[in-house]
Amino acid sequence: MNTRPGELDLIEPERYELHEGPFYHFEISRREFVHVLGAGILISVAIPGVLAQRAGRGEGSSTLAQRLHLGADGMISVFTSKVEVGQGSRTQLTQAAAEELRVPVERVRLIMADSATGPDDGGTAGSRTTPSTVPTIRKACAAARQLLLDTAASQFSIDGKSLSVRDGKVEGLGPGKQFSYADLAGEKYAEALRREATPGVAVTKVSEWRVLGTPVPRVGATEIVAGAHRYPSDIRRPGMLYGKVLRPPSYGAQLTGIDLASAQALPGLITVRDGDFIGFAAPTSFAAERARDNAAKTANWNTADHPSSDELFAHLRIHASPQRSRREVKGSPDDAFKSANKVLRASYHIAYIQHAPMEPRAAVAEWTDGLLTVWTGTQQPARVRDDLASAVRVPRERVRVIVPDTGGGFGGKHSGEVAIEAARLALVAKKPVSVRWSREDEFTWA
Amino acid sequence: MNANLQFTLNGKLQRISSDPQRSLLEVLREDLDLTGTKYGCGEGQCRACTVLLDGNPVRSCLTQATEVEGHTVETIEGLARNGALHPVQEAFIKEGAMQCGYCVPGMIMTTVGFLRRNPAPTRTQIIEALNGNICRCCGYVNILKAVQRATQLTKEAQ
Numbered sequence: 001m002n003t004r005p006g007e008l009d010l011i012e013p014e015r016y017e018l019h020e021g022p023f024y025h026f027e028i029s030r031r032e033f034v035h036v037l038g039a040g041i042l043i044s045v046a047i048p049g050v051l052a053q054r055a056g057r058g059e060g061s062s063t064l065a066q067r068l069h070l071g072a073d074g075m076i077s078v079f080t081s082k083v084e085v086g087q088g089s090r091t092q093l094t095q096a097a098a099e100e101l102r103v104p105v106e107r108v109r110l111i112m113a114d115s116a117t118g119p120d121d122g123g124t125a126g127s128r129t130t131p132s133t134v135p136t137i138r139k140a141c142a143a144a145r146q147l148l149l150d151t152a153a154s155q156f157s158i159d160g161k162s163l164s165v166r167d168g169k170v171e172g173l174g175p176g177k178q179f180s181y182a183d184l185a186g187e188k189y190a191e192a193l194r195r196e197a198t199p200g201v202a203v204t205k206v207s208e209w210r211v212l213g214t215p216v217p218r219v220g221a222t223e224i225v226a227g228a229h230r231y232p233s234d235i236r237r238p239g240m241l242y243g244k245v246l247r248p249p250s251y252g253a254q255l256t257g258i259d260l261a262s263a264q265a266l267p268g269l270i271t272v273r274d275g276d277f278i279g280f281a282a283p284t285s286f287a288a289e290r291a292r293d294n295a296a297k298t299a300n301w302n303t304a305d306h307p308s309s310d311e312l313f314a315h316l317r318i319h320a321s322p323q324r325s326r327r328e329v330k331g332s333p334d335d336a337f338k339s340a341n342k343v344l345r346a347s348y349h350i351a352y353i354q355h356a357p358m359e360p361r362a363a364v365a366e367w368t369d370g371l372l373t374v375w376t377g378t379q380q381p382a383r384v385r386d387d388l389a390s391a392v393r394v395p396r397e398r399v400r401v402i403v404p405d406t407g408g409g410f411g412g413k414h415s416g417e418v419a420i421e422a423a424r425l426a427l428v429a430k431k432p433v434s435v436r437w438s439r440e441d442e443f444t445w446a
Numbered sequence: 447m448n449a450n451l452q453f454t455l456n457g458k459l460q461r462i463s464s465d466p467q468r469s470l471l472e473v474l475r476e477d478l479d480l481t482g483t484k485y486g487c488g489e490g491q492c493r494a495c496t497v498l499l500d501g502n503p504v505r506s507c508l509t510q511a512t513e514v515e516g517h518t519v520e521t522i523e524g525l526a527r528n529g530a531l532h533p534v535q536e537a538f539i540k541e542g543a544m545q546c547g548y549c550v551p552g553m554i555m556t557t558v559g560f561l562r563r564n565p566a567p568t569r570t571q572i573i574e575a576l577n578g579n580i581c582r583c584c585g586y587v588n589i590l591k592a593v594q595r596a597t598q599l600t601k602e603a604q
Contacts, residue, residue, distance in 0.1 A: 006465065032548065085546060086545035086546025086547070086548075086583045087545070088545070199454055217539060217542075218539075218542055219596050220468060220547075221538075221539045221544065222531070222539065223538075224544055224547035225481015225522075225531065225535040225544070225547075225550060225551075225554060226482070226522065226523070226525075226531065226535065227480075227481070227483070227521065227522030227523050227540055227551045228482065228523075229547065230481065230531065231481075231484075231509050231548060233481075233484075234481035236479060236481070238537075242476065284465075284472065284476055284477075285472055285476060286465055286467065286468045286472060287465075318473045356578070356579070357546070357548075357582055358484070358486050358492070358494060358546065358548040358582045358583075359484070359486075359546070359548045360485070360486075363474075365472075380561070398541070405546075405547075406546065407484070407546045407548030407549060408545075408546040408582050408583060436485065438488055439487040439488055439489070441487075441488070
């Protein structure tokens with residue numbers, strides 16, 4: 001892919017990882033297979049990895065109901081698919097909304113990354129939240145402010161041009177007259193919220209900012225210092241079990257045999273085997289881990305050979321797929337070398353590194369009447385929803401992904417393995433299941 | 447076979463029944479729903495799981511549940527008094543000493559234990575005391591400022 005100078009919006013998103021698609025492909029039972037495809041023969045086809053990130057896709061939603069909820073209590077909820085992983089997006093987007101709505105920061109409740117409610121602003125990657133999502137939120141909130149003004153103007157038969165909004169209330173209505181976002185939220189005006197917001201309302205000039213660009217206390221800081229904020233690995237649901245997954249001894253190892261009989265005999269323990277996936281769920285992590293570790297002792301694997309770190313670059317030179325590699329040449333290196341006064345040549349290899357967020361990958365999955373809800377720490381809720389739908393074979397409309405503010409991502413939490421593991425275990429357990437990767441899982445399999 | 451254990455948790459008597467091999471971290475988080483104490487590595491390398499045992503910072507991931515029998519445990523949830531945050535908690539907010547915040551409970555518990563023993567530490571002593579607590583977001587500058595501010599706040603409160 002070539003970079004195009006002068007088109008700043010087209011900066012290619014950073015590429016953090018090779019996306020392999022869902023790690024597990026659960027075996028389709030014959031009945032399901034016949035139901036979905038009709039009788040026949042199943043041919044496996046490798047699906048090419050999708051590298052295109054959703055970053056930058058920020059425009060498009062224009063109705064108020066999709067972006068905002070005005071509460072009769074004066075609280076204003078703003079929806080975005082962006083996530084908070086420590087980079088401060090919650091505070092920044094809350095400021096953007098408060099600025100344009102002309103309300104204090106405390107009056108804005110930012111609902112982030114809930115696939116059931118939010119418009120799709122894309123995933124959180126490539127430093128796109130500031131250039132893409134801040135303007136999107138500002139425009140939407142400026143449109144909401146205009147709707148408040150228009151409605152007040154027609155309600156009191158006043159020229160809208162003489163009105164302004166301050167602290168969530170319309171100013172300039174005259175003595176004894178009041179109109180606020182809470183009034184607009186009243187039933188009488190509900191119809192207004194269903195109509196399209198006037199597009200193209202001017203956002204506030206930078207020189208007139210009162211909230212954006214000013215220091216505000218981090219939103220959610222009190223919950224964090226009190227230990228009250230529930231990160232994905234802190235989510236607890238009624239009757240929830242804790243899950244552990246058996247990992248291969250090395251990448252690409254094939255399981256040839258395992259004795260699960262003793263695990264299956266344990267009361268209160270859920271054992272799931274589906275293809276290469278073997279997982280356990282129990283009322284405590286300790287019990288699930290013990291069952292997993294005991295089963296691991298009986299497992300036999302065919303391991304595949306891999307190059308060591310020292311041999312890796314030589315290996316890649318020979319084996320890397322041309323379709324998935326990127327060679328980038330700008331200008332003419334030959335000419336540059338020829339015309340240079342002095343030429344220095346050196347090769348640099350950079351090791352593959354772990355993102356190592358403080359919070360390892362974690363997910364809670366809960367099935368209710370065929371609807372799957374997953375709380376998980378990911379930068380790509382839409383992609384994780386699609387991965388889940390594909391892995392457990394339900395329509396994506398029946399999958400809801402919620403991302404609580406997460407303990408770090410660093411560009412590493414783009415895929416949904418842990419969510420899929422939790423969903424698979426919860427399906428069998430018929431109870432919510434929390435899977436929390438260990439640090440070892442994180443360093444080995446993330 | 448479960449062990450019946452009794453200890454003081456955040457100022458109250460706590461009885462639990464647990465497999466004796468489980469960690470204090472798991473018991474706090476899973477049995478008692480005190481999820482403010484975090485799992486970071488499970489092997490004592492990051493100190494996200496720090497709690498106070500008889501006033502001293504310990505790594506709850508390496509502490510077996512049975513070790514707290516008859517002792518006193520304090521977690522991040524027990525610091526606030528009558529709805530008012532502890533001075534160290536206040537200082538972390540004032541200095542914006544958090545990014546993702548996942549390391550913060552461990553940072554705060556380490557600081558609380560440390561300041562009780564050394565209420566007027568030097569900058570070097572603070573760095574040494576918190577050296578084992580990892581913040582992957584690398585917010586160490588503000589964390590150091592927060593601990594320095596906490597020393598001030600604690601002094602003023604006395």
